[in-house]
Amino acid sequence: MLTEERYLALLNEYIARDIPAGSVMDKEVTLNELTKLFHCTERNVKLIVRKLEEEELIVWHPGRGRGNRSRIEFRVPRDEFLLQYAQRLADKGEYRTAFEVLNQYEEDQVVLDQFMKWLNGQFGYSEEENSNSAGCIDLFRLPVYRAPLTLDPANLFHSFDAHLTRQIFDRLVQYESDENSKVVPMLAHHWESNDDGTQWVFHLRKGVRFHHKRELTAHDVVFTFNRLRNRSMNEWLLFTMDRVEALNPITVKIVLKQPNWLLPRMLCSACAAILPADLVSEDEEKFWRMPIGTGAFRLTHWSSNLINLSVNTEYFLGRAYLDAVNIVILPEEIPGSSRLRWEKLIDNEARFPSKPEKDWNQIESFGKNCSLISWNRNKPGPQQSLSFRQAVNLIIDRRQLIQDVERGAPARGFLPREERLASSAFRYDRDAALQLLQESGYDGTPLDLITTLHQSEDASWFAEQCASVGINVRINYVTVSECSDEGIGAEADCILTCLAFADDEVCQLETYLQSQSFIYNHMEHNLRRWIFGIAKEILATASIEARSALFQQIEFRLQDEAQFLFLVHRKINTYVHPSIRGIGINRLGWMDFKDIWLTSPICDCDE
Template identity: 25%
Template sequence: MSNELDDLSRHVAAGKLTRRDFLGRAAALGVSTTFANSLLSSAARGAGPVKGGILRAGMQGGAATDSLDPATWSSQVPYFFGRQWAEQLVQISAEGEVKPALAEEWSASDDAKVWTFKIRKGVEFHNGKEMTPADVVATMERHSDANSKSGALGIMGGIDDVKADGDTVVFSLKDANADLPFLLDDYHLMIQPNGGKDNPAEGIGTGPYKITVNEAGLRLGGEKFANYWRDDRGFADQIEIIIINDATARTAALQGGQVDIINRVEPKVVELIKRVPGVTIQNVAGKGHYVFIAHCNTAPFNNNDLRLALKFALNREEMVQKILMGYGSVGNDTPINKAYPLFTEMEQRTYDPEKAAFHYKKSGHSGPVLLRTSDVAFPGAVDATQLYQQSAAKAGITIEVKREPGDGYWSEVWNKQPFSASYWGGRPTQDQMYSTAYYSKADWNDTRFFREDFDKMLFQARAELDAEKRKKIYADMGAIVRDEGGAITPMFNDFIDATSAKVGGWIPDGNQEMMGGYALSKCWLIA
């Protein structure tokens, strides 16, 4: 029977037998639907990519305020859609390695202060123009401009000059930085015609899909770009993203066949979904973390004793068990975990109502603390906030919870209100994570953590080529963030997505959810 099923599954992968007929024959042989679907997935991977069809994703993280301007991307849908229609100079692989993209190769001076990137020739923008080194330079210039409000501004702050030289682009840095290629994978740094200076939200890129639908907060879509330069992605004829911010509706859409892939499966329903025929849970550990962010420069959170009180008042272990259902690990009020190179273990902060009460009394604060939340902040954010409220109450701290609408949360609450629930997907290196979210001049410094000494340590670590010395600097930086910063980090989350049995080509990628953001480009429809 096993040989017969293997043979039938290969026929499906080759397009000689429909999935429905295969499942019917498998049932006649007494094989469960779940096992039959697993055979189909294995056969599809072995058979290689299948071209054609419309590949659809149902996603949380979209809003009516979303823009196609890469500088503004701050939530899942704009970032994910951007990965399908635009590209950077480099890309980080699922294994965490820097791979060529619009740059074919690169080299650095001995002191790692001058980097030269050879720009790929023959790459065409969706408007028919050829991508040139001048477009790369213009892109970097735009994201270096404080007026652009780019999420990459913190990264670009370390670059002194960018210029074109023949078919190369030369980056001159203020200080040595061995991580520069990693930093250029930042998803804001999508190469656009003239850097996007003319019309940053035009949606013209070099990616495998050309935009055909842009209904912000509702639906996004693209068609295969005929002149795309590479052949290892872009297998579907069309892609579509349907914004489904409600978790239950998103799961129902996958089960009902309206979409093929969904993001942000709530941990509390994972075991139930695993029992659904034709659906596969795709989870992977990484650098993503859920966080409550407090503005260090705004009363009452400009008092470090109050921030420490709130950190000790958080029961991290309870949240990992009740919110993540074990699909993650406890946080330690720092954005760095063991998934990062040069990570150093620190003493784990634990729930301590007595210490929380001590620091709360020392802070001199009285009255409720307002915490804003929404389930678009992270799966289970509202429940997590309520758990936080309960654990803090045991320390005599009153947290007033305000549930905000999902639509507009990333534009009106995050990075604007002084205390709110949020998440970070992580970054490839510690330098990039700190440069993006903790450097004083970073536009995405969402805790308003402004420390000149921390900035100096960031630059020092960036310029240090000795790995052990660099590791020590990062450890000291992590301790400062943990003990004095405004990030209250209960947990590091697994990325939990789900696919239908029709999806082939899925590989685990801990860089970000949805295969590092490339699911619609790298996956295909089996039948």
């Protein structure tokens, strides 16, 4: 037990929390009482007391003579000490321990609020001395509430993981979501296809280097795509590929089994980021502990509490303005009301807890996202009945959900199209729902719903609506990593989640085709097979309008079968400190660190 923990134990045992400020804090004790409190011998108690005195936390007044009790004089008030202790833990990166200490007693909410205010001030922009050279570095420090599960592009599942991967690695091409929404050069400066879209050739830039200084070649691209196709959860991305070959050190040819006019767009995915073949082949386990790419930032530290990114000064698309980014990983269990304002810069799932300062800037938009309920049609239960699924859909008043819990617009499909946002045809009909429930033969069997703590308010609201017509919903909260586990998804009757679509067409295909996703595994076999056939037709279609019609066919069938219960398109409200410039929220709902620059007073570090 640490000295701080022992002092806190003494305070909790002997000093009332509501003691008036300025009061003398002392207590008569015996060594025997302390041996019981610390679960140790009298000899060790004396050592502990001596250590607490050395740390100037207590003054020990030993009892003189038989029957006289000793006395402890406490030198630091409980609230002051608790705050300082939590701050020291945070400074060492032990955020989870700090919150565990502060959350032991409900009476400590005031201290928790003070700690959150202090912690908030630790994030954002700072100029710090460079330990490796003279001068200052521009550092941006941000908090998140979940650690990345992986930075391996081939196994990406969550948007935050994809966002970090995009900072470290690059793709052959990238998708610009401006007014024209087009695929533009990245590692490849040019590409072309044959007339029927079955062969594609990509020409690589010269002189692009990985973070370990080796120049990127066509061999790295061939290695990456073969690895992605053969042994990953994102193999769907290249399911039309027959082979990939290096025509020369800077030219790659991809031969397909069928026409695929979406191939360049699909290769914009973070899952298609190019890896250094030499390092991954040499020791893959070691490589993924500290992965190396060609990106604007290189990874310099990765632990359970902290991720450090340092600028790639030789980045081929131009050096980033920031010198470093520190991402602090806070405990996922922190209640939304206690979360930090800075988090909103890269976490669009959290509720913004309080009003920002007046001079902060606001970026507001509808994200390419959709919160929904996915019904598991491969598990016995009431959700097997179409009438039951339709009944639940009719008792969900989406406008009331938006008023009570969410910010956004009612959802009728995956994407927030203008005609959907403007439409008022969102049916809510309790009487019709009760009739459909009767037709379904529902017998009161509880529904097991799985979701994450981020979705707790939505889940509780959903359960209340179901209870109003006699449907019992049992909510099981899991971590973000557990939510993506195939086994957990298979055990649920339904899952509440929010999907983000970085690229409209590609992300929709991913939703339908990624074999390890719970959405894919919730659809019954015939529906999956039919969707796969439509997907092949989509890839072979050159016209954007014709592809859109095919995607609509899929959505219409999903709606007819009530496979999903679409809820809300969330509105993203991002608050930005006025010193931060270049902020733009990308299609993953995050900000690209490369484009950020900062205004501040002239650095006064010692030269």
